[in-house]
Amino acid sequence: MTPILSVENLGHTFPGPAGWFGARKRFRAVGEVDFELHPGEILGVVGESGCGKSTLARLIMRLYEPTDGTIRFEGTDITHLSRRALQPLRRRFQMVFQDPYSSIDPRQTIAEALTEPFEVQGVGLSAAARRAEIERLLALVALDPAMAGSHPHHLSGGQKQRVGIARALALGPRLIAFDEPTASLDVSVQAQVVELLLRLRRELDLTYLFISHDLALVDYLCDRVMVMYLGRVVEILPRGAPPRHPYTQALLAAAFAPDPKVRRHIVRITGEIPSGYDVPTGCAFAARCPLVEDTCRAIRPALVGDGHHAVACHLAPPIASES
């Protein structure tokens, strides 16, 4: 089965503060990211704030120009396609943004927001087709069709996020990247949105890249989880697999500490996260790792494993011993 999305060695650096003279330092937000996403799968992306999750999603959506690596969407290399060449492909991958409050233009009505994708793509819709489309999209995300005429400030956060989801669905995408879609919603609304996402995936046969820092949610929703640290992938693990990377172990321990099965793996993280301006040559986690050895500081561990479980750690036990 060809992957719907395959990312190789993807990296991005942001220019540092501008100066009139001399070269700028660059800030490394994402580096050496490798993974494949298969049709129908939900891949979770977790990591601390600032580890590059949103940047990764924006790179894949080609909102940022990648500085290294390649992105293949359904086998097509889209890494450096021009805006025009990318335009038709954009119908097939879409994104739902973190902040529902600013993701709709306050001057647009919900109907206008939902038909903007067609307008941008140059799809001419007759008045009747337009109305039908708006109704279809609102029904998909279980919103009242009467909402079409209202402005976003009349909607609650959860309703706005549903509109954001409906808008991403407008052009019939195969892949949707969700950037913490529920982070700014309260818990009961979160649960409804998550159920909506699961239903949509079933009904529309979608593939998700799901960014979150809610580990319980990711564990519930995702088939595989990619753990990021300082812009790198430290581990990709299937749901329920025991974590092998000390960082993943620490994250899970912090999230599920009351669970006796994982409590014995608790490792305490101390120390500062290194800066993206000055990425360490060795393992990015070395400064905080409780198990650190000299090799870790000198050589950056590569992500090794089979198609299911991969880990970037010199000290992780070999994958084969798992099963």
Added chain:
Amino acid sequence: MIARLVDRLMWRGPRPGIAPIVAGAALLCLVAAAFLSPWIAPWPYDQQMLAEADRAPSLAHWFGTDEFGRDVLSRVLFGARTSLSVALVSISVSCSLGMAIGAICGYVGGPVDRWVMAAIDMTWCFPEILLALLLVAILGPGSTSTVLAIAIAYLAQFTRLTRSQIRALKRETFVEASLCFGAGPAHILLRRLLPNAVAPVVVVAMLTTGDAILLEATLGFFGMGAQPPTPSWGGMMSSGSELLFEAPWVILWPGAAIAASVIAINLFGDGVLVALDVKKRRRTH
């Protein structure tokens, strides 16, 4: 926006009070007077009656006559045409040019932005009046150069304001969403950014129109504005200043007209500011 404005001024939302409504009515009268001056002025503005020079206000000449025996009321009415149209045209030019430059600089960024803004900012170094005088001195006196001078004098203000609006809006998520559908720069700028940036700029334009009337009057006072016989308030005050004690009404009436229109515009502009809730609106959404 107009509908919302009327709505707000009438009863809904934050109430700006009665002053802006009175000021708005006064402005409306002023504009109507300027517009209708050829029909409502009792005398032609340039009809000289030397026998009746320097007459105090009377039934025949409500505002008196000037040193050539011209009717001051008629000249104030016709002067409203000159002053208001010069102010309006120059602010429209300044505002639209400033919005265009500011929007492009704010959107494109990089070296283009840096150099264009450096050039625009050079005009910040001078007070508006000095800059306008300098420009008229170069261009030569007259209505057209006055319009240009005033437009350039306020250009930096509109450019800066629009640019900062666009730069802030550019980072909004809804812009990324449009980009994600494949929208190009024209769609982003014209559909997403500018419509959201326009309200504060329009309010500032309205408030600046008051300053532009003053600036136009100042240029006219120095004899650099509209040239005789075209009446302008500044020019009338200039000739009136020579008769300050013999015929104070000659300087008084155009001065009062300037003061009234500037005050009315400012009060009305403040009301619109409150009604549109320009500053707050950006945070509540």
